Amino acid sequence: MSKFAPAAAAAAILIFTGSSLYPFPPGEGRSPSPVKKVELLVVDAGGHDPSSSLGRSGSPAVAPGPIRVGFLVELEPGWHLYWANPGDAGLAPVVRWTLPAGFEAGPLIHPVPAKLIDGDLVSFEHDSPVLLFCDIAPAAGLPHGCPWRASAVLEWMACKESCITGETAVRLAFPPDDAGVRRARELAEAVAVRFPRPLSEGGLSVEEARAGRSGGDWLIEIALSGPRAGEAVDFYPYPLEDFVIGHAGIVCRDGKITMPLTPSRGGGSPPPAAVAGLVIVGGTGYEISAPVAPRPPAFVIGTQTINPWRSHHE
Amino acid sequence: MNRTRIFGALFFTLALVVTASPAARAAGEDPPAVGAAAPDFALKCTGGGTHSLADYKGKIVVLEWTNPGCPVVVRHYKDGLMPAAQKAAKEKGVVWVAVNSTNASHKDYKEPAALRAAYADWKPAYSTLLMDADGKTGKAYGAKTTPHMFVIDAEGKVVYNGAIDNDTSGKNPERINHVLAAVDELIAGKPVSVSTTKPYGCSVKYE
Numbered sequence: 001m002s003k004f005a006p007a008a009a010a011a012a013i014l015i016f017t018g019s020s021l022y023p024f025p026p027g028e029g030r031s032p033s034p035v036k037k038v039e040l041l042v043v044d045a046g047g048h049d050p051s052s053s054l055g056r057s058g059s060p061a062v063a064p065g066p067i068r069v070g071f072l073v074e075l076e077p078g079w080h081l082y083w084a085n086p087g088d089a090g091l092a093p094v095v096r097w098t099l100p101a102g103f104e105a106g107p108l109i110h111p112v113p114a115k116l117i118d119g120d121l122v123s124f125e126h127d128s129p130v131l132l133f134c135d136i137a138p139a140a141g142l143p144h145g146c147p148w149r150a151s152a153v154l155e156w157m158a159c160k161e162s163c164i165t166g167e168t169a170v171r172l173a174f175p176p177d178d179a180g181v182r183r184a185r186e187l188a189e190a191v192a193v194r195f196p197r198p199l200s201e202g203g204l205s206v207e208e209a210r211a212g213r214s215g216g217d218w219l220i221e222i223a224l225s226g227p228r229a230g231e232a233v234d235f236y237p238y239p240l241e242d243f244v245i246g247h248a249g250i251v252c253r254d255g256k257i258t259m260p261l262t263p264s265r266g267g268g269s270p271p272p273a274a275v276a277g278l279v280i281v282g283g284t285g286y287e288i289s290a291p292v293a294p295r296p297p298a299f300v301i302g303t304q305t306i307n308p309w310r311s312h313h314e
Numbered sequence: 315m316n317r318t319r320i321f322g323a324l325f326f327t328l329a330l331v332v333t334a335s336p337a338a339r340a341a342g343e344d345p346p347a348v349g350a351a352a353p354d355f356a357l358k359c360t361g362g363g364t365h366s367l368a369d370y371k372g373k374i375v376v377l378e379w380t381n382p383g384c385p386v387v388v389r390h391y392k393d394g395l396m397p398a399a400q401k402a403a404k405e406k407g408v409v410w411v412a413v414n415s416t417n418a419s420h421k422d423y424k425e426p427a428a429l430r431a432a433y434a435d436w437k438p439a440y441s442t443l444l445m446d447a448d449g450k451t452g453k454a455y456g457a458k459t460t461p462h463m464f465v466i467d468a469e470g471k472v473v474y475n476g477a478i479d480n481d482t483s484g485k486n487p488e489r490i491n492h493v494l495a496a497v498d499e500l501i502a503g504k505p506v507s508v509s510t511t512k513p514y515g516c517s518v519k520y521e
Binding site (some may be wrong): 017087089090091094114116117118119120123155157159161162163164165181215216239244245260263264265266 | 316317318319322348349369383386387389420421422451456458459482483505507508509510511512513514515516517518519520
């Protein structure tokens with residue numbers, strides 16, 4: 001039974017169910033698609049819909065913001081999709097948009113994933129149903145309430161015992177009708193707890209992030225502060241270009257996160273300028289993004305080794 | 315399947331749901347870092363006989379972890395990218411060894427003859443296709459995905475570990491084949507500039 005069953009009972013004219021295409025290994029016949037359904041719905045019209053309040057000039061009383069849409073993906077039992085950082089294996093979903101001129105779509109916004117460890121492999125997965133948000137900025141000067149249409153192709157890898165890749169095409173019509181808005185709002189409220197929260201809401205802040213050498217690798221150390229810093233139990237990193245993250249080596253303990261990174265271009269490469277991801281506290285994922293400072297090298301006075309970073313912060 | 319769930323996305327509980335104990339690493343050391351000696355192996359070939367890394371001493375060797383049940387592997391073969399890379403490397407004197415570490419109880423597992431046949435329509439150009447059903451060689455190298463590529467220099471050191479290319483979706487005509495780039499740099503006597511990348515694809519189906 002769908003986890004969104006109560007909300008799903010409502011009708012929604014603006015929601016289009018997608019059609020899927022996927023390859024399959026030769027000689028094995030076509031397997032049933034693990035993706036039962038993909039729907040694209042308007043979650044928040046951002047003040048662009050005709051029902052939003054207007055000022056004297058006929059423009060919205062409040063400046064309109066981006067339009068939040070959601071891809072609702074239902075999978076066959078036991079199958080999963082992947083987070084923005086799939087981990088050591090798997091592929092994150094990707095969307096290809098066809099939007100009206102002047103419109104721009106942001107990246108997919110994922111719920112907090114489940115972390116799975118299989119031997120030495122770490123993966124970050126989403127169980128069904130999966131709701132992925134995306135913010136769309138309409139063209140500047142678009143008349144209030146102006147109707148428009150868009151389409152998207154969601155590329156996915158779904159895995160259970162084995163994996164299948166495919167893509168599903170979906171369409172969207174704007175503005176949504178009232179029933180569609182109600183259903184989308186109920187869906188969004190039902191899954192709100194699954195999405196990352198700002199770090200400040202968790203009673204946390206980043207004291208600093210430093211990079212130290214570990215052979216040819218970098219070891220990133222993120223020091224957390226705040227009343228709940230000691231409750232942080234894990235860190236799910238976002239992908240880092242030009243580095244391979246040692247997911248199995250990530251440790252989060254006593255308010256400090258350590259994460260090994262192997263640079264793609266060898267040991268002489270500088271550390272990343274910043275790291276980002278989710279700190280897991282009390283069952284919730286809190287977003288962090290922190291600039292990385294190089295860790296000062298230890299120096300020797302007489303027979304005593306002085307490490308200025310350790311002496312101040314550990 | 316030996317999978318441990320650390321964090322449930324639905325209920326956000328901190329309870330650990332352990333589905334089974336994690337697989338133990340194969341006897342031996344940690345997987346080799348780039349620059350370290352490549353672990354030797356002795357694996358049965360799908361065409362008969364046993365091949366070891368020592369057989370190729372003095373040659374550049376490419377190791378390709380593969381599984382024809384993985385759609386990412388299928389794409390690379392059906393699109394002709396993997397056979398073309400194999401052919402290009404072999405023409406430069408490189409030995410290209412494909413390894414299948416799928417365990418015998420997995421639905422993707424194929425007996426040697428069937429495994430060889432699964433690739434036939436794609437006209438592969440690997441030097442040999444080896445069976446590693448117990449996964450010991452895969453784990454010794456730290457192979458995580460199919461495909462996952464390793465380049466070993468003529469002195470037997472790992473000089474590249476990672477993805478076949480930088481095109482996870484298969485839609486970028488400007489893709490860079492990291493393996494061929496590493497081979498070209500080795501042949502030119504240069505250090506391998508991109509020595510580690512994140513491999514992408516399906517997980518290796520270890521037992």
